[in-house]
Amino acid sequence: MAAATLDAFLNSFASGDVRIRAAVAETVWLLSRAALRVRDTILQGTQDTGATTGRQNADGDSQKDLDVVADNIFLDAMRRAPVAFYASEEIEKPVALTVGAPLAVAIDPLDGSSNIESNVSIGTIFSLLPASGGGATDPAAIFLQPGRKQLAAGFFIYGPQLALVLSLGSGTHIFAFSTRLGAYVQIHESRIIPAKTSEFAINAANYRHWSEAVRLYVDDCLKGADGPRERDFNMRWIASLVADAYRILIRGGVFCYPADQRKGYGQGRLRLVYEASPIAFLIEQAGGKATDCIDPILDLVPESLHQRVPFCFGSRKEVERIGRYHLEPSAIGERHPLFGNRGLFRA
Ligand SMILES: O=P(O)(O)OC[C@H]1O[C@](O)(COP(=O)(O)O)[C@@H](O)[C@@H]1O
């Protein structure tokens, strides 16, 4: 049987339904066309891809040319979509688009952009919310709905393949763009992330800034077969959230960007509304877990559009274990006679 195309998948999702599903399908389709334009810009290589604009975005990150080019491409596409409001990492306040349209789109137009010049996979993360959510009429407030209210979420990854990881609320599906067919073709249906893993992703350069709970977790993984985990671990850190998330969706693993003691990192690095929420939606729909190290990301109510959040996601049992390191230090201290004399919060 021939693989389903994204177009067929979206048509079947929207068929027979009223306004909202058709609006979601049309918006995802327009995003998928815009992603081709971003991919083409990257492929042309004529853009000075690593160049910075000399400006900072709303979160204080230095803006790359390509961040802004990608943002303009997606904003332009959303002007033709049934979208009332567009919020982006690159713009301080949401932009009002079609009055009365049913959807609000939050986007990280270019994720991993600090890696552009290293030719590492980068991507675009998006979240679709009801524009009427919570009865709010203030554009900024519309994006302060908990992630569980998302109607759809996904990301494009500009890597060796251009792929779209998508959930419309029923499983997480992966499509790759076929240049031969000129269409996105489904390559994975309803991904299931293995519950257990021996692979973790964390920026270990921040070790000295972490809480004791995070340090202990990583220490225990590093001890491998000789430590309390009684097996060897593998470490991966691409420093591109979409690339780390893609790997975890394909073969399991756990990702953690915790809060740390550096100035400005008290809530970690990643943004709740347009990074953590959509990735958490995809991960939960694939049977994994996503938390702020303790509580599910999708239950958090954002307080502001560009708010950061500690972020931990991936294989269910490993994410639960990281939660226990934070919540049940005594259980961790007693888990093995060899390690039992260690207090979790030792000075
Ligand atoms: O450089 P660090 O501190 O390890 O952070 C890497 C993280 O920052 C990000 O690049 C943040 O995303 P942006 O590039 O969209 O700002 C993630 O993709 C990645 O996981």
Ligand SMILES: [Mg+2]
């Ligand atoms: Mg990002």
Ligand SMILES: [Mg+2]
């Ligand atoms: Mg970005």
